[in-house]
Amino acid sequence: MAMAVVSYQLVRRSLIAERENTAVRAAYYDAAIVEAGVNNNVTPDIGTVLRSLDTGESRRAVLQLDGHWHARSADTGLTAAIPAALQAHAATGRVGVQMVRADGGSALVVAVPLEDGDVFYEIDSMNELDHTLRVLALVLTLVALGTAGAGAFVGWNATRYVLRPLIRVADAAQQITAGRHFARLDPATEPDLARLTTSFNHMVDQLSARMERDRRFAADVSHELRSPLQTLAAAASVLDRRRESLDERSGLAAGLVVDEIDRFQRLVNDLLELARTDQPADRQQVDVAELARQACRDHGLDPSIVAVLAGPVVWSVDRRRIRQLFDNLLDNAAGYGGGATAIRLAGGVDRCRIEVDDEGPGVSPEDKPLIWDRFVRGRSQSSSRADGGGTGLGLALVAQHASAHDGAASVHDRPGGGARFRIDLPECL
Template structure:
C-alpha cells in the first residue's frame, strides 16, 4: 500500500456521515487558510513597507538638517540637533565623523549595526534594512554625509511586530474556528442527508427480523419518492407472499389432521393385534407406526411454524423455567441444569417450552443426549446453553441446520429417531419472535453447544 492510499483507506473506514463532516472541514480549512495566508502577506507587506518608507523619508529630512549643522561647523548645535532628532527614547540617531561615532536616543553599540549596510552607505549609496538591534526588531536607515561620514537612524518596530503577531493569532484562530464549524456543519448536513438511508436501514432490519409490516414513511422529497415507493411495494409483495405461504402451510396441515388422526387410530388397532399377524405384516406395521408418528410430528410442527399469533409474554426466572421443563420430561439421563444466578426474563412460556423441548429432542436424536443446560446473563442478554455429547456440527453447516427440513448428514435417511427436519427451524422461529438469536458453538471438551440469547430484563 502506497503512502497515498493510506488516507483513503482510513477515510473509507469512517461512517459516511463522518466522511461528509471531514470533507466540509477540509474545504473550510483550505479556503480560510488560503484567505488567511493572503491576508497575512498583504497586511504584513503593506505595514512593514509603510514603516520602512516612513523611516526613509524621515532620514532624508533629518539628513538635510544635519548637513546644514555640519556646514555651520557648530559642534554644540550639532549635538543638540542629534538629541532633538532622536525624538523618542526608542529611536537611535548616530553620526560618524572622522571615524568617531556620536549617538543620541536609545543606547545602541555601533558595532551591533549591520556592517554590509554601513559599507554600502559609505560608498555613497543610501541603504535600509530590517534587522534585530539589541533584541528589538528595527529598521536601520543609513546615508553618507559630506566629509566621508555616515548618518544612521534606527527606528524600532516593536509595536508593529506586536500588531502583526496579534493579526497572526486572530487569523489562526479564525481558521481553526472555521474548520470546527465546517466539521459541525458537515456532521449536521450528513446526518440530515442520511436520514432516509437510516430509515431504510431500520425498516430493512425489522423485515429481516420478521416484522413484515415495516414500511418507509411517505415524504415530499421528489428524489426519494421512487425509492420509498419501490421499497414499500417490495415489502408489500413480500408480506403477501409470506402470508400466502403461511396460510397454505396452515391449510394443508389442518386438512391433514383429520386423515392423520384416522391413520393413527388405524395403526393403533393394528399394533394392538400385531401378534396375530404374520412376521412380514408385523414389520410393515412397525414401519407404518414409526412413519405415522413422524408424519404427525411434522404436521404439528408445520402448524406451529405457520401460526402468526402474537406472543403472550410473562415475567419469570429463566433458571426455574428450565428446571421445570427438565423435571417434566424426566428420564434417567436428565441433563444437569447450571444456573448459578437468577436471570429474569419476559417470555412466552409455551414457545419457550417448545424451544427447549426441541433442542433436547435434537440432542437426544443426533448428539448422544444433552449433558448440560447452562443459564446465565451476559452482555444484557439471557443466555441458554444446551450441550450434548455428540460428534459436533461442522462450521459450514451451523447456519444451515436451522433451515427447514435440514437434518445434516441424516437428511434423506430414515430410522433417525423420527426427526422431521423442522425442530431447529421452529426453534429459530420462536427465538426470532422474541427478538433473540440462536447459534451453534463448539462445546469445550467436544460436542455441540446450541446457544439461545433472549432480551434481558432488569431485575
C-alpha cells in the first residue's frame, strides 16, 4: 500500500508538471498571436482575434486590454476564476501560473503580460487530468490490495508449509500426553526433518517402554502381595471375631490391624486397576442411569439422587470402568465431602456428562489441578486421612477411566458450597 501511495504521488507530480509546462507554452504561443492581432489593427476586433486561437475544448482565452475584459464568448464566470493575487503578479510584468477551481473542477490559469500593461490569460481545464489521476488511483489501489492479498495468501501457505512438521510433532505429543502412546511420526512425510522424526519416535519408544516396565512392575508387585494379604486378612478376621475376649489394649490393636489390612488390600486392588488403565475401553451399550442407581444402593445412598438432565441414558461405554468411576467418586464424597448429594447425567450427540455433587468444604483452587495425580490429596483430604483411610488413587483412577473414553475429569465449585466433580465423555451415543 505504501508503494502504491508513493507511486501515485510521483506520477501525479510528473503529470501535473508536464501539463503545466504544456499550458505555459501554449499560452505564450496564443499570447503572441493575440498581441500581433491587436497591434496590427487600428481598431482591432478583439472577439475575432480571440476566436482565431486554436484552444480546443479544454483551454479558454481571456484578454485584459486597457482595464477591460474580453473573451471569445459571453463571460460565464471566467474572469471571476482568475485570482486577484495572480492579476497583481501579472501587473508587475511577470508570467504567473496558478491552480484554481472553475466550473466545478480544477483548472490551471496562465497569465502572460503584453505591451502597455495588458495581460493575456489562458484557463486550461484539468478535468481530463483529474479523471486520469482518479483512474490511476483506483488501479493502484486495486493492484495494492491484490498484491497484499496474494502476499498474505502466499505467506499463509508458506507458513503452513514451514510449520506443518512442527504441528505434526505437537499433535503427536498431545496424543501421547493423552495416553495414546502408539502415536508416531512418519519419516517419509517430511524427509527434511528425518532426524527430528527419528529422534522423536525413539524418545516415544523409550518412554513407552519405561512406562510399560513401570506398569508391569506395579502389576507384578500388587499380584505378589495379594496372596500374603489374603492370609493376613484371614488371620485378622479370626482375631477380630475374638476381640471381645481380649483386654482393651489388645482389642484396640486387633482393630487397628484389621483396618490397616483392609486399607492395604484396597491399595493393592487400586494399584492392579491402575496398571490396567492403559488398556482400551471395552465399549458396550450400558444404561448409565441404572448403573449409577446401583452404585448408590451399594454405598447406602438413596437412588433418587440420580437425575437425568437431558438425552438418552444408554451410552456406549466400558461398564467396569464407569462403575468404578461412580464408586470412587462416591467414596471420595463420603470420605472427604460429607457424602454425595446429587448425581446428574446428561447425554448429547457430541458429549455425555456425569456430575457428582457433595456438601463438603470444596476443593481449593491450588488443589484442583493436583487431586487427579496418584497419591496426592488436597488439604481437606489430608485432614480427613484418619477418617477415610483412602489410598490416594481413587481420583487418579477416575481421571484414567475418563481418559480411556477420550474424555476428561474436572472439579468445580458447587453453587451453595461443596464440590462438583464433572466427567465429560465425547461421542458416547
